[in-house]
Amino acid sequence: MAKLFTRISKDITIAVKAGGTSPESNSALRRVLQNARAANMPKDKVEAAIKRAAGQDQQDYEVVLYEGYGPHGIPILVETATDNVTRTVANVRMHFKKGGGNLGASGSVGFLFRRMGVFRLDPAGVDADELELELIDAGLQELGEGEGEKGEKQLILRCLFNDFGHLQAALEARGITPISAESAYVPNDLVHLSEEQATEVLKLVDSMEQDDDVQQVFHNLG
Incomplete structure (x- = not known):
């Protein structure tokens, strides 16, 4: 927390x-x-x-995206917010190395993902089919069902990141307040590994997520 x-x-x-x-x-x-x-x-x-x-003395954070491969060739994107890029890149490289992966160059795995806006809604009182039709012109690409951290049902809406503001405004105009709204790198395809191999990848992801400079970690492990 x-x-x-x-x-x-x-x-x-x-x-x-x-x-x-x-x-x-x-x-x-x-x-x-x-x-x-x-x-x-x-x-x-x-x-x-x-x-x-x-405040004037508050440090500025730079958002930097790092790309690399985890164990078994799983592509990984690491989104960071840092006030010291030298420290952050060293830490990210260390996490990749210790986790059996390697830090790659910019563009090495990014093409395997799409940057999208992701909105999570409470489905109570919402006609999903009607909402989907209403939001297509606002950039809605996908609407599906999912679960929150406590297992509660949620509606998940996705749009291309360039349409994030349009979709956010369209929801607000309809009086709908999302549970959460954020950008995410969504993989074009998922890769499935054995349980043992997947555990190795997720161990690296968990290590990365514990780093103070890391905001989010994305991969295509199914």
């Missing part, structure tokens, strides 16, 4: 630095605050993060 709150705090900093402290005029901050509520991040921690982000 502490790692998740740290990630959200960094997202708040990035959003505030880019668009100010008002959620009404800063759609990126609105999105992050929705994610904070979904994660049950305490209100005082959220407010403190916004206040820090608005």
Whole structure:
């Protein structure tokens, strides 16, 4: 939970630095605050993060994407938010090496993924078929069902990342507040490994996710 709150705090900093402290005029901050509520991040921690982000002495975070291969050739994308790129790239390289993989050059595996916007909704009172038709013009690419962290049913909407703002605005215009909204790198195809091999890959992913500079890790393991 502490790692998740740290990630959200960094997202708040990035959003505030880019668009100010008002959620009404800063759609990126609105999105992050929705994610904070979904994660049950305490209100005082959220407010403190916004206040820090608005301060002149708050460090800037640079979002950097690293690419590489894990065990058994599984492609991995590592999204980081860092105030020290030298430290971060060294740590990411170390995680790959210790986990039986290797850090690759930019573009080495990125073509195997699509960057998309992902919105999770509470399905209660929502006609999924009707909503899907209404949102196609706003950039909706996929609408399906999934589960939240506690096993609760959710509707999952995906759009190309360039249409993120359009879909977010279309949902808001219909009075729908997503449980969460974020960007994700979705694999074009999934790869299936044996349980033992998959465990090796997931061990590397878990190690990477524990790093303070790492925001998200994406792979195509099915």
